[in-house]
Amino acid sequence: MIEDKFLTRRELAGFIIAIVALAIAAMLPVLNTGYILSLGVTIAMYTVLSTSWALFSGPTHYISLATAAFFGLGMYVVGSGIEVLPFPILAIIATCAGAVLAFLIGVATLRLSGIYFVIFTLGLAEFIRQIVTWVQTTMGTSSGLYVLINIEEKTIYWRLLCLAAFVYLIGWGINRSRLGFALRIIGNDEEVAKHSGINVALVKVLLFMISGSIAALTGALLAPRWTYIEPTIAFSPMLSFLVVIMALVGGAQRLWGPILGVIPFALVWDLITAQFPNQTALMLGIAFLLVVYAIPNGIGGQGAKYWAKFKHWRDFRVT
Amino acid sequence: MSPNLALSVHNVTKNFGGLTAVDQITFDVMEHDVVGLIGPNGSGKTTMLNVISGMLRSSSGKIKLYGRNIARHSANRIARQGISRTFQLVRTLPTMTVAENIAAGGVFSYRRYWGKELNRRIRYMLSHVGLSDKAEMPVAALTYIDQKRVELARALMADPKVLLLDEWLAGLNPSEMKIGINLIRGLRYEGRTIIIVEHHMDAIRSLCDRCVVMNSGVKIAEGNPQAVLNEPEVIRAYLGEENA
Numbered sequence: 001m002i003e004d005k006f007l008t009r010r011e012l013a014g015f016i017i018a019i020v021a022l023a024i025a026a027m028l029p030v031l032n033t034g035y036i037l038s039l040g041v042t043i044a045m046y047t048v049l050s051t052s053w054a055l056f057s058g059p060t061h062y063i064s065l066a067t068a069a070f071f072g073l074g075m076y077v078v079g080s081g082i083e084v085l086p087f088p089i090l091a092i093i094a095t096c097a098g099a100v101l102a103f104l105i106g107v108a109t110l111r112l113s114g115i116y117f118v119i120f121t122l123g124l125a126e127f128i129r130q131i132v133t134w135v136q137t138t139m140g141t142s143s144g145l146y147v148l149i150n151i152e153e154k155t156i157y158w159r160l161l162c163l164a165a166f167v168y169l170i171g172w173g174i175n176r177s178r179l180g181f182a183l184r185i186i187g188n189d190e191e192v193a194k195h196s197g198i199n200v201a202l203v204k205v206l207l208f209m210i211s212g213s214i215a216a217l218t219g220a221l222l223a224p225r226w227t228y229i230e231p232t233i234a235f236s237p238m239l240s241f242l243v244v245i246m247a248l249v250g251g252a253q254r255l256w257g258p259i260l261g262v263i264p265f266a267l268v269w270d271l272i273t274a275q276f277p278n279q280t281a282l283m284l285g286i287a288f289l290l291v292v293y294a295i296p297n298g299i300g301g302q303g304a305k306y307w308a309k310f311k312h313w314r315d316f317r318v319t
Numbered sequence: 320m321s322p323n324l325a326l327s328v329h330n331v332t333k334n335f336g337g338l339t340a341v342d343q344i345t346f347d348v349m350e351h352d353v354v355g356l357i358g359p360n361g362s363g364k365t366t367m368l369n370v371i372s373g374m375l376r377s378s379s380g381k382i383k384l385y386g387r388n389i390a391r392h393s394a395n396r397i398a399r400q401g402i403s404r405t406f407q408l409v410r411t412l413p414t415m416t417v418a419e420n421i422a423a424g425g426v427f428s429y430r431r432y433w434g435k436e437l438n439r440r441i442r443y444m445l446s447h448v449g450l451s452d453k454a455e456m457p458v459a460a461l462t463y464i465d466q467k468r469v470e471l472a473r474a475l476m477a478d479p480k481v482l483l484l485d486e487w488l489a490g491l492n493p494s495e496m497k498i499g500i501n502l503i504r505g506l507r508y509e510g511r512t513i514i515i516v517e518h519h520m521d522a523i524r525s526l527c528d529r530c531v532v533m534n535s536g537v538k539i540a541e542g543n544p545q546a547v548l549n550e551p552e553v554i555r556a557y558l559g560e561e562n563a
Binding site: 002 | 372373374393394395398399403404406410411412413414415418419422423424426427428429431433434435437438441442454455473477
């Protein structure tokens with residue numbers, strides 16, 4: 001049957017675990033404000049990006065490589081307006097800009113399927129980067145922007161944690177709403193979805209807008225971390241790929257899946273960039289292959305499989 | 320009281336490039352009628368059904384549901400107007416349970432349920448098609464006829480004004496066929512308006528009030544099933560010139 005209680009015991013347990021985890025994570029800046037905090041910011045950032053990416057791509061199986069476009073857009077909104085407007089207003093503008101961009105991409109591309117959508121989103125991020133570079137070099141004086149605002153790294157970290165909590169709440173809300181049910185039907189069979197009265201294009205665009213605006217807000221929150229932003233940093237295609245890989249490592253089918261990929265992968269990635277600074281792209285490629293071959297359903301999917309096996313063994317073993 | 324006109328198809332044509340799959344078809348379906356759409360392979364029956372359900376857009380012509388035009392509307396709008404269907408090759412939602420599969424038909428369509436109301440409706444549908452003990456099973460674990468039952472229940476969840484069954488009985492063995500025919504006969508006694516595309520002639524004879532015969536996209540006969548199946552042109556269409 002379809003769950004019709006407001007909170008099941010399982011969900012309550014999940015909430016308690018999430019709140020405890022959040023509280024522990026929030027104490028990090030008290031312990032360390034150097035290297036570990038900076039790693040914490042990175043992990044929090046990828047948690048937000050991967051989880052919000054999976055909100056759209058998990059159920060629909062549309063692999064979007066446009067994360068960098070939204071992220072960079074958010075950064076540039078803050079970078080270009082920081083002299084004129086207060087930071088909170090800029091964050092709101094960035095979120096709205098992300099939603100508008102997602103709407104435009106969605107209307108233009110969601111009729112495309114599979115590989116065409118992937119290539120289009122990758123090309124789009126690159127296209128935006130080239131436009132920004134061109135605008136800056138022809139109209140401005142330099143190739144980048146200064147973000148001169150005094151925000152401490154621990155503040156950025158706490159803001160990202162709040163955003164992460166918000167993303168989880170949204171994800172939980174969607175999963176148990178009609179919107180989430182519609183998404184699952186679309187992911188299974190689009191033709192059945194249409195014939196069940198679902199406006200497939202509308203649902204997809206809506207989800208893409210939620211996902212895109214969160215990525216743009218993340219970019220806005222992180223802009224003060226770099227005092228000088230350039231298109232190559234803000235619109236880095238590497239970011240889009242990392243977000244996808246992390247989400248897939250963890251498992252994009254579950255709300256809590258991506259974070260299982262983000263934490264180990266961010267740590268390993270940190271090690272790789274320190275040890276092999278010139279071979280990062282090569283390492284990323286290898287990582288991508290390993291993930292796709294070894295754990296196609298992600299750590300979350302693998303875990304669920306073994307849990308089911310364990311339960312089967314527990315319930316049916318011969319004693 | 321004269322019966323209401325449920326669905327009227329008027330001069331509908333569907334071209335695929337140079338090929339005309341459905342050519343100027345006209346027929347009416349009265350409320351509470353079961354109409355069979357028959358014809359040899361490739362005669363355009365399924366295309367006709369796809370045009371009605373909005374899976375394909377007609378090239379020209381009018382389709383009216385209780386007087387309101389639905390031709391060239393998108394499938395989701397047509398579903399919300401009250402037309403539900405099953406598919407020629409059974410289409411279930413493989414990662415979901417039986418109950419969730421059935422629920423899919425009753426949340427966004429002509430009738431919309433959610434929460435307790437939805438579960439009540441699912442339970443009713445499960446017992447209606449005979450799947451009460453399989454509600455929480457993954458749909459992929461079901462036998463073929465049970466998957467067909469799921470699809471039928473999903474289409475019925477919306478309480479549609481017109482139900483389209485596309486070869487719903489195809490692929491069933493003789494004993495399953497009996498169960499299937501009885502299920503559809505039950506729907507007929509409920510007073511549902513149904514269009515059936517079917518190859519199985521016994522089923523057509525025992526289920527349909529009227530039938531429309533198509534051949535190469537054109538309507539060649541219409542009327543009482545027994546009479547229509549004896550018409551020389553229908554026999555010729557099925558068996559060829561020399562055998563007629």
